[in-house]
Amino acid sequence: MLHLKETELCLGLPGGGCEVVETNSKVTGKRGYLETVDLMLNLQPNDQQSSSSTDHLNDNKLQHSTKNKDLIKPPAKAQVVGWPPVRNYRKNVMAQKSNNEETEKVVAATTGGTVAAFVKVSMDGAPYLRKVDLKLYKSYQQLSDALAKMFSSFTMGEYASQGMIDFMNDSKLMDLLNSSEYVPSYEDKDGDWMLVGDVPWEMFVDSCKRMRIMKGSDAIGLAPRAMEKCKNRC
C-alpha cells in the first residue's frame, strides 16, 4: 500500500527530519502552518535548552493552550526525540494497536535524516530476501555493485560484471533477456513489474516498491512494456 504521506513535503528545522513521537502518526507527519510558525517562535535562546530538544509539535491544541504547568524552564511544548524513554519497540506496538494497521518496519529505523527507502529484494533461487535502502545509492551502478555483493554467494553470472542493462541497445537487451543470466526487475507505484534501469535514477528510487532478480528468460514478458514506457519518456 502506498503511503502518500511519505512523499509529502515536510517543513522542518535544519538538520532535523520530521520526527513524530505521537503514537497516532507515521514518521513523516505533516505539520500545519500554524504549528510551524509557533515552533519558530518558541525557540528561545536559553542556557539550559539545547537546540535538539524542539523538533516536532504534537497537536494544534497545544499552541493555544494557556495551561501553565508551573514550569520554571521555558514551556516549550514540543515533543522531543526519544522522550519519554519508552522503547521504540513498545511505541510501535502501541501505535499499531491504536491505528489497527501495520506500520512499516522502516519507521522504527528512521534516524531523523532523510527517510530511508527500504525495499525488499528477492532473487529467484536464493533462500531469503534482502532489504536495501535505495537512498544509500546515487546511481544504478552503485546499486548494481551493492546487489552483486549481497547476492554474490548465489550465482549472478554475467550480471555481476555487466551492471546496468543498456536500454539503448535493443539487440543487446534481447540477447540478455534470452539468456539464463539474471536481470533485476522492480515493481513500481502502479503495480507494474519493470526492468531496472529504464527511468532516471531519482524517478526509480521514488517509484520502486520492491525488486526481484530473475532469470533473463523469465523477464522477457517485461521487456516490451519496459521498452514502450522508455520510448514514451525519451
Next chain:
Amino acid sequence: MSKNSTSIAGSGPGSGTGDYFTPYPDEVLENVLENVLVFLKTRRDRNAVSLVCKSWYRAEAYTRSDLFIGNCYAVSPQRVLNRFKRIRSVSLKGKPRFADFSLVPADWGAHFTPWASAMASGYRALEKIYLKRMSVTDDDLAMIAHSFANLKELVLVCCDGFGTGGLSVIVSQCRNLRVLELNEDEVSDDEIDWISCFPSEGTSNLESLCFDCVECAINFDALERLVARSPLLKKLRLNRYVSIGQLYRLTLRAPQLTHLGTGSFGQFEGDNQELDSRASFAACKSVVCLSGFREIAPEYLPMIYPVCANLTSLNLSYANINAEQLKPVIRQCHKLQVFWALDSIGDEGLEAVADTCKDLRELRIFPLNPSENAEGLVSEVGLLAISIGCRKLESILYFCQRMTNAAVVAMSENCPNIIVFRLCIIGRYRPDRITGQPMDEGFGAIVKNCKKLTRLAISGLLTDQAFSYIGQYGKLVRTLSVAFNGDSDTGLKYILEGCVSLQKLEIRDSPFGDMGLQSGLHHFYNMRFVWLSSCRVTRQGCLDIATRLPKLVVEVFRRDEEEGGERDDFVETLYMYRSLDGPRADAPQFVKIL
C-alpha cells in the same frame, strides 16, 4: 567433571564434532586448579582468580566456559579467542541503551558478523549465544547454523538486521536447538514460513520458543504440530497473530508449560472458532509466568483465573485495561513477584496490587500515552500505595506525569531493599506537584536509604543538590540515567567524584560541559561507557579527554548522521568507552573518533 570428558579426539576447525581438544600442560598445579576452577561460575570470581599469577591466569583461561562481553567494542574477537579456548556460552552486548530511543543512527555499528566469523573457527563447541542490541544479519544466522553443531540456545534481545529467512535457516539446521528466544527484536518479514522449517519428524527437544516480537503471521497448524511433539517445552511466547481460540488449543497440547505468552488474547475477524465461554486455561497447572495480551479482549480475562494463584510473574503491559478489569485478576495473584502493566490501571489499580501482592519484587508501569501533554493516569498516590503494601520491592520502573517528594521519600523508607529505582516524570522539568519544590529531596532519600541501590534513573526538576546527594550516598550505583536535569558542571562533578562504583553513565540534554567531564578522568577507564548527548561538551573538551586517556575510544557523532558531530558549539553526542584494541575499524563516516 573430570578432564577426560572433554579430551575427545578431533582437532580444531573443520572437525565438526562440536567439541574441544586442548593439550594440557603437564603440571600438577594446573590440574588441581582446573578441577577447582570448574566450580567457579561468576565472572567476578573468575576475573579475580585470573589476576593471582600467570599460571592461575592460564588455568582460568582454560576452564572458563561462559564469556560475557558488556561492550562489543571493548575488545576484539581475536583477542578473546586467543585467551579463552573452551568457551561454550557467549553473551555479547552492542549498542548503547539510548539506541532504543532513536538516539543512535541506524548504521552506527555493533555488527555481529566479525564475532560470528571468529567464533565459527575458534569455538566449534559453542552451545549458547546471547546477543543484546547487536546488528545481526541473515548471513550471520546462516553462519551460526552451519558452524555450531552443538548449538542449544539462541537468545536475541533488541537486535535487528535479520528476518524470518534467517530464522528458517536456524531452525532447520540446528538440530540440537532447545531454546530460541526473540525478545523485542526487529524482525523483517521475508515471507517465509519459518515455523514449518523445524524438523518435522520425531520428538523435538525444544524447551523454549519465544517469538512474540515477530511481526508476521505464522503457520498455525505447523506450530500446533511442533508443540504437540515437544514434550519438554516449558516456555512458549506467541505473537499477536495467534488468536485466543488458537491459544486455547495450544494450551491443551502443552499442559506442562511454565511460561506462556498469550499472543493477541483476542478474537480475529472471520475466526470461525467461537471460544466456549466456560473454556479456561485450567489445563495449564504449571504456568507461573504469563505475558502477551497484545490485542486483549478484556471479556476473556476470566480465562486466566485458574492460573492466577500460581503466578509469580504477570505482564499486562500491552493491555489497555482499567482498574475494574484488573481487580478480579490481581486479587487472586497472591504469589506475584513481578508485575508489568500500563498506567491505564490507574492509582486505583495500583492500590489493588498493593493490597494483594505482598511478595512483589519488581513493578513496571508504562505510559499508555507517552506524551508530555497526556493526562496522568498514575501519580504519587499509586506510588505511595505500593510502597506501603509491597515492602519487599526491589526494582521499580514508574512512568507518571506528576510526583511528590513525599511519596518518593516514603518509598525509600518503606522499601529498603530497592536495588533498581527508575522514576520517569514524563513532563520535563516538573517540580513536586504539591510543594513546587525541585525533586531533589525525593531522590536524595532514595540514595540515602536504599543502601543496596545499584541502578538509578532520575527525572523531574532537579538542581545540583540532587547530584550532590547521589555522589555522596550512591556508593554502589553502577548505572545512572540523567535527562533534562541539573544546573551546572558541578552536578556532573559530584557524580564522577562520588559514585565510585559507576560503570554506565548516560546523560542527555543537561547543562554539563567540559569542566564537569574532566572530573571523571580518574575513573573513565573503569567504566563500561559514558554517554552524553545534547549537553555542553565541546569538541576540544572531548579531544582533551581522548589525549589524556589514550585507551579510551572517544566517539563523537550527530543523530542525523551529518559529519563532524557538532551542533552549533557543542558536540551532539559523545560516546566513550575503554578498548583494549584501539578504535574500531567499522565506524561509519559520520562517527568521528578522536
